[in-house]
Amino acid sequence: MTTANLTRDETAARSAAVSARSIHVEIDVTGATDPDRAGFPVTTTLEFDSSTEQTWVDFIGASVSSLTINGDEVPVDYDGARIALTGLSATNKVVIVATAEYSRSGEGLHRFVDPVDGETYLYTHYEPADSRRVMACFEQPDMKSRYTFEVTAPLGWHVLSNQDAASTVTTESAQTVRFAQTLPLSSYITCIAAGPYHRVGSTWTQGDRTVPLGVLCRASLADHLESDEILEITRQGMDFFDDAFAYPYPWGKYDQIFVPEYNIGAMENPGLVTFTEAYVFRGASTQAQQAARANTILHEMAHMWFGDLVTMRWWDDLWLKESFADYMGAHASAAATKYTDAWVAFANRRKAWAYTQDQLPTTHPIVADITDLEAAKLNFDGITYAKGASVLKQLVAFVGEEAFFSGARHYFARHAYGNTTLGDLLVELEQTSGRELRSWSRAWLETSGVTTLWLERTTDSQAVLHQSEPRPHRLQVGLYDLVAGRLALRERVALDIDSAQTEVALNEADLTLINDADLTYAKVRLDDRSLDAVEAALSTIDDALARGLVWSALWNAARDGELRADRYLRIVRAHAPAETNLSLLAGVVANAAAASSVYQPEGLRASASAAWLSTAWEALMAADAGSGAQLVWARALADAASRDRARASDIRAILTDGSGAPEGLKLDADLRWMLLGALAATGDADEADARRELVSDDTASGRTQFVRVLASRPTVAVRAAAWASAWDDHTLTNDHLDATTRGFTAGDHRDLTVPYDSDYFSRIGEVWQTRSIEIARRLVVGLFPATETLELVDGWLAAHHSAPAALRRLVTEQRDHRARALRVQALNDVI
Numbered sequence: 001m002t003t004a005n006l007t008r009d010e011t012a013a014r015s016a017a018v019s020a021r022s023i024h025v026e027i028d029v030t031g032a033t034d035p036d037r038a039g040f041p042v043t044t045t046l047e048f049d050s051s052t053e054q055t056w057v058d059f060i061g062a063s064v065s066s067l068t069i070n071g072d073e074v075p076v077d078y079d080g081a082r083i084a085l086t087g088l089s090a091t092n093k094v095v096i097v098a099t100a101e102y103s104r105s106g107e108g109l110h111r112f113v114d115p116v117d118g119e120t121y122l123y124t125h126y127e128p129a130d131s132r133r134v135m136a137c138f139e140q141p142d143m144k145s146r147y148t149f150e151v152t153a154p155l156g157w158h159v160l161s162n163q164d165a166a167s168t169v170t171t172e173s174a175q176t177v178r179f180a181q182t183l184p185l186s187s188y189i190t191c192i193a194a195g196p197y198h199r200v201g202s203t204w205t206q207g208d209r210t211v212p213l214g215v216l217c218r219a220s221l222a223d224h225l226e227s228d229e230i231l232e233i234t235r236q237g238m239d240f241f242d243d244a245f246a247y248p249y250p251w252g253k254y255d256q257i258f259v260p261e262y263n264i265g266a267m268e269n270p271g272l273v274t275f276t277e278a279y280v281f282r283g284a285s286t287q288a289q290q291a292a293r294a295n296t297i298l299h300e301m302a303h304m305w306f307g308d309l310v311t312m313r314w315w316d317d318l319w320l321k322e323s324f325a326d327y328m329g330a331h332a333s334a335a336a337t338k339y340t341d342a343w344v345a346f347a348n349r350r351k352a353w354a355y356t357q358d359q360l361p362t363t364h365p366i367v368a369d370i371t372d373l374e375a376a377k378l379n380f381d382g383i384t385y386a387k388g389a390s391v392l393k394q395l396v397a398f399v400g401e402e403a404f405f406s407g408a409r410h411y412f413a414r415h416a417y418g419n420t421t422l423g424d425l426l427v428e429l430e431q432t433s434g435r436e437l438r439s440w441s442r443a444w445l446e447t448s449g450v451t452t453l454w455l456e457r458t459t460d461s462q463a464v465l466h467q468s469e470p471r472p473h474r475l476q477v478g479l480y481d482l483v484a485g486r487l488a489l490r491e492r493v494a495l496d497i498d499s500a501q502t503e504v505a506l507n508e509a510d511l512t513l514i515n516d517a518d519l520t521y522a523k524v525r526l527d528d529r530s531l532d533a534v535e536a537a538l539s540t541i542d543d544a545l546a547r548g549l550v551w552s553a554l555w556n557a558a559r560d561g562e563l564r565a566d567r568y569l570r571i572v573r574a575h576a577p578a579e580t581n582l583s584l585l586a587g588v589v590a591n592a593a594a595a596s597s598v599y600q601p602e603g604l605r606a607s608a609s610a611a612w613l614s615t616a617w618e619a620l621m622a623a624d625a626g627s628g629a630q631l632v633w634a635r636a637l638a639d640a641a642s643r644d645r646a647r648a649s650d651i652r653a654i655l656t657d658g659s660g661a662p663e664g665l666k667l668d669a670d671l672r673w674m675l676l677g678a679l680a681a682t683g684d685a686d687e688a689d690a691r692r693e694l695v696s697d698d699t700a701s702g703r704t705q706f707v708r709v710l711a712s713r714p715t716v717a718v719r720a721a722a723w724a725s726a727w728d729d730h731t732l733t734n735d736h737l738d739a740t741t742r743g744f745t746a747g748d749h750r751d752l753t754v755p756y757d758s759d760y761f762s763r764i765g766e767v768w769q770t771r772s773i774e775i776a777r778r779l780v781v782g783l784f785p786a787t788e789t790l791e792l793v794d795g796w797l798a799a800h801h802s803a804p805a806a807l808r809r810l811v812t813e814q815r816d817h818r819a820r821a822l823r824v825q826a827l828n829d830v831i
Contacts, residue, residue: 183250204235211253478546734774
């Protein structure tokens, strides 16, 4: 289906010639409960104006049975991705009758059967271009239309879409729900969901305006749905954005639905926002997890304006919605909710994602050059989200918060229900701020790469601030003194720099922290004196954001090979157990695991893994009973124990009867599976253990973890079966495919995966052509081999210059990760 990959040029030509007015979609999912029914009937009626006699409509489904153009039934010309339309008039009405297919990959209309109660649940996910898997449409963001959805579903189900139901007609066994017509929407943010979902309703009121609110999840998860918390964050977000944007929420109702086997965190469908079920915590959760959920709720809510009300013209300007929403998620969390330290998590976790992405050979400007849909799919990355949000934070500091929000208000008012590009936004911000922003845009939005900042001291009171890639920065430098074993802030010095070298008046300090307060986007290096100070007293810094910036500087230096992994791990072992910010702690323990298993040379890896396991065990035992830190360390223990079996008997005892478990540790189902997976990866648990655990947790999550645990066992036969299943079993759901690939790569068992290195490169071309992008991406990334040289991957790249650009990008990125690991291992191997 090569015509499925729409290009920017051809879609621009289509939108220039065709103007959609209304689209009516009739879908019948009454057969969804029958597992033998692979598809469902859909009839799409499109009304549009056209200045050309021929165009096409997008549809990916089982079949197209009839095509009617302006009242005349015509032969169907369908290649599996496009339906050709010919003989068009100035005004047209096209009716397409087709059969679409239920999805198991999370693309299109996903069907899920709950193993707990046997109930069937449906939901859609489209971004960037999968609405065509459900209906015939113009699959591009700049062809907005008014949609009317009519869904026939089993009686007793909740049936939802972007708008409220306008009418419902019932029979003995079915209901047909016709929804009110939408305001102009792009196809990728339309949505339907249907099933016996559990729903909690409420309202948000502001003056004489009332917005109905709904929170939904599967019935079997109802006891775990923290609806009060979710609704509280929702109302706080509505209050904040209503005031900040001065544009009333335009989409009527506001439903939020948590769905199974979801590919991403959430999706901003107006009036029906979808979220991953990972945000419905089945067991214990940390405040950091709850804060992340609140951030995501507010991120998606910001999209109701940035992205839904005003939408980018094409995926080049994807950042216009995602960077803003990422920024607004953190900003609104800190300004309007109890999660006031949201910028701490952003600085340490989200920006780490951006720094990693921005150092790859495939990095791109925030305003990217997106030539087709495959490229668009891969650009939902750390540049578009986290780097863009970081740069916006700097822009707010540059123009002032009031000018920034005033510009946003003008932007919404001028372009409501339309499509925009970068220039449209800059015009409004320049007018409200009085600043020239084109040069700022060229420096930050239209270039790629991350700047590194470091200080070279010339005298006791003077220094030169260097930057590797000169850009304009507004930042602060924090000066900290080590007094009685604690690092205390003396002062912060504000600076504006734009040159490769800037002379600054700066007194000496024990810790000199560049970019204190995290106002700009850059990697920072600690000088030798500062490094000694944080090794001695990092955990004594009172300000969590400052600690997060130090942790970030240390990790970036370790990844770059400028700080030895053993010294980094020594600092972690000394100070992570005392880290009180749980978001920082979770990030640090994840980085420490990578430092010990990925960046240590082979000769030091076993001892590093053993030391890290010991650290995790000791920190778990010392953590406060029932605390979030205790839970973070328990999860860290499970991960560390998958590579070293020294605590296998202790973990076995904890799982068997709880003996030896620290007081207050809640052994919920998720944690039990993590610990059992560790035992399986070291050969200390077998299939019988996994089946006993499944009896206790025969849920969707339990079955997914069961697949992972079985695939983790370190035998030749098990890993061979996992390899074959991942590539060849097309019945695997997206979640079960992930579980299989994670099992295949589990533990420190390179000897078991080496035999498949060459097979990987022989398979990836075919899988990219025959599977959906989502599934193919999971295979290409998840099973990339940890080879000892780059010979195989370089050979593949040299022999496949004509491979699809998106596939070459993924392989190139994985090659770079591997090259970095090998390079840093070699540096750490030098005594």
